[in-house]
Amino acid sequence: MTSSKRSSIALVIVAEMAAMSLWFTSAAVLPDMVREVAITPARQALLSSAVQAGFVAGALAVATSGIADRYDPRRVVAASALLAAFANAVLLITPIGGDAAIAARFATGALLAGVYPVGMKIAVGWGTRDRGLLVSLIVGALTLGSSLPYLAAFLGGVAWRPTVLAISVLAGVGGLLVLCAGLGPHHAVSPRFTPTAVRLAWQDSRIRNAYLGYFGHMWELYAMWAWIGAAAAASFAVTIDTDAAQSLGKLTAFLAIALGAIACVFAGAAADRVGKAEVTIAAMALSGIAAVLTALTFGGPVWLTFILIMIWGITVIPDSAQFSALVADAAPPELAGSLMTLQTAIGFALTIVTVQVTPILAASFGWPLVLAGLAIGPALGILAMLPLRRRGSGA
Incomplete structure (x- = not known):
């Protein structure tokens, strides 16, 4: 593996890990939110399921619009991570468990569709024979990133707002690192979604x-x-x-x-x-x-x-x-x-x-x-x- 490939893959991994830490932010701090304000079980679940729904909508939008092909995928990942970080931070200024908070979680999920799949596209452009490993590295970054809110919540104790702020900053700043990565020799335009x-x-x-x-x-x-x-x-x-x-x-x-x-x-x-x-x-x-x-x-x-x-x-x-x-x-x-x-x-x-x-x-x-x-x-x-x-x- 060349030095440029190693450094580029490493940057993509770090950026993906940082940005995907936004996914379970509300789930990690939910017990502390509930200490402060009573939230029904259905609304507690919506704070997490809204991210899933947003991701589905965002993934289909990215696929059908060809955004990742029309623009530099590194810029797509960086911009998506930064905007997702802002959407996550909205939890700090909206009523706990309210409609605005749930909408912010939906927006976070939609924007993360510009991070995870597009980051995978950058990674597989660096190889053909080792693509299984390259994809697994990105999934590993997603996995580790998904765990970070729980660590932050553990270290932060019952004070959930610093956790939300810290994860938002990590995602925004970390996501920008992908701009320093290169595009591999196998990077190519992917076809848009077709009903076929x-x-x-x-x-x-x-x-x-x-x-x-x-x-x-x-x-x-x-x-x-x-x-x-x-x-x-x-x-x-x-x-x-x-x-x-x-x-x-x-x-x-x-x-x-x-x-x-x-x-x-x-x-x-x-x-x-x-x-x-x-x-x-x-x-x-x-x-x-x-x-x-x-x-x-x-x-x-x-x-x-x-x-x-x-x-x-x-x-x-x-x-x-x-x-x-x-x-x-x-x-x-x-x-x-x-x-x-x-x-x-x-x-x-x-x-x-x-x-x-x-x-x-x-x-x-x-x-x-x-x-x-x-x-x-x-x-x-x-x-x-x-x-x-x-x-x-x-x-």
Whole structure:
């Protein structure tokens, strides 16, 4: 790897990590917001699910408008990160849990669609043979960035406003670093979204199965990331002081998500050797088992539940990049961009539902049942991915 490639990829990773820290800001500080103002479970969920909805809308807008192709993608990422940071900071001046706060979270998600997918486009322009690894590095940056609000909230204690401000500054300043990165020799214009992709996504069994596997993965992923801090705190509070449980819940969420970032790198390297579908099956099997075991130990020994959540966090994300890679492998080159855009849009649309209903169902049926229910997604995802194994596909 040349020095220019190393430095450019490193800058993109740091910029992505900083900007994507905005995603779970409200989820990380939610317990402290609720201390100050009573917020209904539905509105608590909206503060997180609005980001998912915004991202779906933003991703489709970026794809159909060709923004990333008409302009320098580095400028698109930098401008999106800066504007998303401002949108996140609106939480500081609006009523807690009000309509304006929810709208600000929607805007944050929409703007992050100009960060994550476009950053991936910059990264893959630097290689062909190692694209699986390059995509995994960006997913790892997203994962680590997603964990940072929980760390900031843990360090900040019950004072949530400094956390929001710190994350906003980090995202805005860090996102600008991508302007110093270069564009690789394989950087090319990607096709805009075309309705033809909708038909092919259903007709081609390889693409259809990769989509279904991805949907199973997404059923679990963002619900876990958004609410594992709250679920962990509720479990810990059975045996330790409530304030200590909430503080430990924030740290638990940070570590669980952050450790997954490391797993992404190893999964990306392994996928090229043992098979992309094989990696997704192994990861979903382990994460599904971890979800069920976490549910079974809910309210039990703190150390045991903590360890299981760590295992869950490590195994819930490393397969993420491989679903898109499988679609790219199976798709006609001229439709690959559209098919991956459609896959991402539907997958994140699904997370709007899971993120929104998770705390509502937990209030009605309890966290153990809800956590165990998240394992349904990876179980169905595994069934979809089985035909795509190397020996199963005859590759």
